[in-house]
Amino acid sequence: MITVTEYAELQSYQKTVVTENTLATASRRAYISQKTLDWMIDKYQATRIEETDQVLVLEEVRRNSFKLGAYVGYIQSPFNEEQIQILPKIELGDSQIVKSKNILKNMLSEVYDIRPKEMSEADLTQTDLPIHEWIIRRFLEELEQLIHHGLKRDYELVQDVQPYLKGRLLVQQQINHGVGKDYLFEIEYDEFLFNGIENRLIKTALIYALEMTRNDHSIAIGHDFTELMHEIPTCHDPVESLGQWREGKLFSQYEDIKPWCELLLLNINPSFQNGERRGMSLLFSMPQLFEKYVAKKLQTQLKPCHRLQIQPSRQTLVSHTPKNRTLQNWFALEPDLAVYKGGDCQVILDTKWKFIHQEKANSTEKYGISQADLYQMHAYGNKYLGQKGQLILIYPKHQKFTVHLPHFNYSDELCLYVLPFDLEKGVLIGQELVAAMI
Template identity: 35%
Template structure:
């Protein structure tokens, strides 16, 4: 089945005879794949996650989730951020730029040990997201095999014609006289069978089945032969809980996030018991929030940057505080007043004054509540939106709250392509 690449808010329709060629804003898939997406849409809606929106009997509209979805019939849909303006730009150039952005955001948000190793990675943005993840996993696994897999002692109970380890006296005394030459023994075996290796081996099996990239498939098969003695894990969640860390397992820290991505199958809600394939979905709002916070920490080392800071509540009910206020970013410093920030993955236009620049009433009201409860209207609150060439390049004029104080709201752009220069202090 073919793979499709679209962007946020794109449409997905059932393919028909003579339908147009797929674009970044509209893909045409088989009826079976479309039915599966409709089922996922209903499942997600029950849990409050809006991934798809029905736009007719034969059309779905995507929301602010990015990643990869695989259907049982083999159709893969790669969903990229909607960041680069079309304006006659070649689709392949747009795809590479969007993939580059998504990879950087995922590396920051999921704390992925992403390496760029010279010219070998010059074409990495030509790979779909799932192939990029598999490439990073295989590279980490290859380095791990070269440095040496960790072994562990496992307790084994068996019957042998010789004594080894500890004799199980009770079992031996209950044996028939005709079997007295057989010894039930218990001993430790130093082997490669440990939770970390089982999980990595299981992820490798997934890569062998799912990868369509020739170099990935070749390397996966080589590693598969080299680690053939490692069994697959039967209980993935249990083995992840048993994954150990420490000095002796420092080499495994690099590959763990990639293994979690391949086996964890990040989805907005749990779909246990149903087909999931290699599905990886991430909300762009959260990715943008973590990306901004990460670069604020790097650009403002003297400040303390906290995410999802929640110490205040709006209401008091039956002597308990309820309705928590949770700003995206809270910045504090001993020598300056604190600042509250919210990030919004939404395109606004600094020239659209009649349309209030595209700002929502609910966002402004939310920032007013943050200013009141967290800052006592004594400091700034900031809304951060993505930078847009010729559309949103400079901070808007300050919005002053109608209070007898100097409290104000600032709306500033964040250039995801050049985050090193972002400072709001």
């Protein structure tokens, strides 16, 4: 297993056999076979995991190397059993692998509304598991609890041909029966089955998990669950089917496993050809994960009279009337977060998964803040706040960015604050500034 952080460089070593020494743990550079390198370039170059995400999976692609983008998770090559674990880059130097993995677990748990679980001896043994194996193990644990409690069954309308009458006779189909089949009846009836959408989604997630895991314990119990659920069909389009998951008292036993199903089905990328495993990935965009993590934490810290809205899209950059057409609004302005009081926007907040330096306080380096980010915030202030109010840029806290910066003035009435967010504690440094603004 290769373990690296975001933005690490992967190079080929021109061998076809992978040795344990070659797959040594690294953080900023690692070596993979040329076959795996070519496969990753073919699969991920110039593609995005999600259409709305502007982060590339691979950057600086060359013939024998590339840099990883701002994605974390797991990639399984179809060649030589090569596996790559990608963890968040939480410091500017060499990252602490255990610390980085724990931060990622906490972020995923918060974003996917995973309920806290009491630590047991079994949990303690999972601390060394790769991130994808930890996800699969927790999913299987929740599935075990659900099966122990009992899967829910539903009545399903079934059409069948039988030598006896049951339910309702399908008259038209019966009339069209061929000669010599008069003893058979075209019928439909309700049958009490386990084929509800929740069970089918769980079965699909189980199949994906078994394709990905290399852990003996997970393989063993996963196959046991597959046998128990062998009559339940899988979902053809699980991402779309997740919207049909039912809530309420009748489905309360499914509440704990739902986040794990979502986590697997929304982020896993299986590539199966003719039933043969041809590589898989379980990847998360760190900019998106950071944005959602910050939003979850801030929601709990607002006063009841305030409302946090994620990605408001009420404003556009320009209005334009093409020739012989009607007036149109172009270039939507969608900040990550906005705090409202009633119908009034109080503060605009935007998250950036970048590392800035509080010590680079000069007109040349400008803390490492992108000029494009400041132009973007100015557009938000113009359209959402009418050039009067406060804007907040949020970056991850690290050893070179531990306190909020002195504020930036766009004008006498519009200013920008730059604050660090503590990933370990889940708190915004300078929260008192936000409280004063609203």
